[in-house]
Amino acid sequence: MVNNLYIVTPRGFCAGVEMAIKALTWMLKIYDETIYCYHEIVHNDWIVQKFKNKNVKFIESPEDLPSGSVLMLSAHGTAPKIEKSFNDISAIQVNAVCPLVTKVHHEAKKFTESGKQIIYVGHKNHDEATGALGVAPNSMHLVEKKEDLKNINITGGEVALLAQTTLAMSEWEPIMESAKNIYPNLDMPRKSDLCYATTNRQEAVINVSPLVDVVIVVGSDTSSNTKALVATVKNLGKESYRINSTEEIEALNLTGKNVAVTAGASAPDHIVQEIIDRLNPTKTEYFENTNETEYFPLPKQLRSDITSLSNFLLEVFPENNIDPEKSVNKDKNWTATEALSSL
Ligand code: SF4
Numbered sequence: 001m002v003n004n005l006y007i008v009t010p011r012g013f014c015a016g017v018e019m020a021i022k023a024l025t026w027m028l029k030i031y032d033e034t035i036y037c038y039h040e041i042v043h044n045d046w047i048v049q050k051f052k053n054k055n056v057k058f059i060e061s062p063e064d065l066p067s068g069s070v071l072m073l074s075a076h077g078t079a080p081k082i083e084k085s086f087n088d089i090s091a092i093q094v095n096a097v098c099p100l101v102t103k104v105h106h107e108a109k110k111f112t113e114s115g116k117q118i119i120y121v122g123h124k125n126h127d128e129a130t131g132a133l134g135v136a137p138n139s140m141h142l143v144e145k146k147e148d149l150k151n152i153n154i155t156g157g158e159v160a161l162l163a164q165t166t167l168a169m170s171e172w173e174p175i176m177e178s179a180k181n182i183y184p185n186l187d188m189p190r191k192s193d194l195c196y197a198t199t200n201r202q203e204a205v206i207n208v209s210p211l212v213d214v215v216i217v218v219g220s221d222t223s224s225n226t227k228a229l230v231a232t233v234k235n236l237g238k239e240s241y242r243i244n245s246t247e248e249i250e251a252l253n254l255t256g257k258n259v260a261v262t263a264g265a266s267a268p269d270h271i272v273q274e275i276i277d278r279l280n281p282t283k284t285e286y287f288e289n290t291n292e293t294e295y296f297p298l299p300k301q302l303r304s305d306i307t308s309l310s311n312f313l314l315e316v317f318p319e320n321n322i323d324p325e326k327s328v329n330k331d332k333n334w335t336a337t338e339a340l341s342s343l
Pocket of ligand 1: 014015016017075098099100101165166195196197198225265
């Protein structure tokens, strides 16, 4: 049994993950066939397995897509060349990229078109980094740590700095400061590439840390923002562990400790709740750092498909009084947790 338990807000699903999960759920409901998804729709093992059980096949290359299939592109963003290849093969293609990842793609395009070389701070082989670097492969240079800045091949010309949206502020800031010293005219986007969900969750664990001995972060090993939360706490000299299920609690030896629980942006609510129940605290408090209200609408193609389907149903079954506008707009009142429960 733990002593005081602080349940941190915000935690868990961000607006981009909400949108992507709901979009794939809509796809399963609209198209009665296998849905292919490029990359894991979000980086969470439980969610990926849930969709696999419902006839979603996750693929890693256009070569894996049968011709004429229905395809969804994941929340992490897809390199333009790959997207084009998929376009040539798929019958229907819906892009569930998070708008905040699209923002980074636009910046990469804009800086490249203005003749700048781009330093991109991110994690090698992470789906988001792979997609972003594919926007301008000849002018983008991946940097994972500040020491890498010495090894990139930029000679002369103007330089810009971009980042993966889910970095820990503690890994991003030293690289940004070093890059500014090396390139005094360094160009950067006016608004940080680290997304609101990443920074809000990190600020919350920074603020709760003085109250506790340990911070538990719920999420999968593949989730960059989850690992960034653990790194943020450890950077403060506090204990932090990433866990994915109740079975992992026992080994952490938390008896009598004050504990905070948070979750990465792709961790489902019910797993967080099971972990909270299993911790069985003497006292529970809610630690609300920020209230998030962001909502990202479904991808345009999907909105159009849902409206067309509703129009068709209205024509065939007028007695059902379907309002096509309402069926799309109702999405705002439907949570990803409810979407997953409906499968
Ligand atoms: S973590 Fe940020 S960038 Fe990634 S899906 Fe969520 S809101 Fe979008």
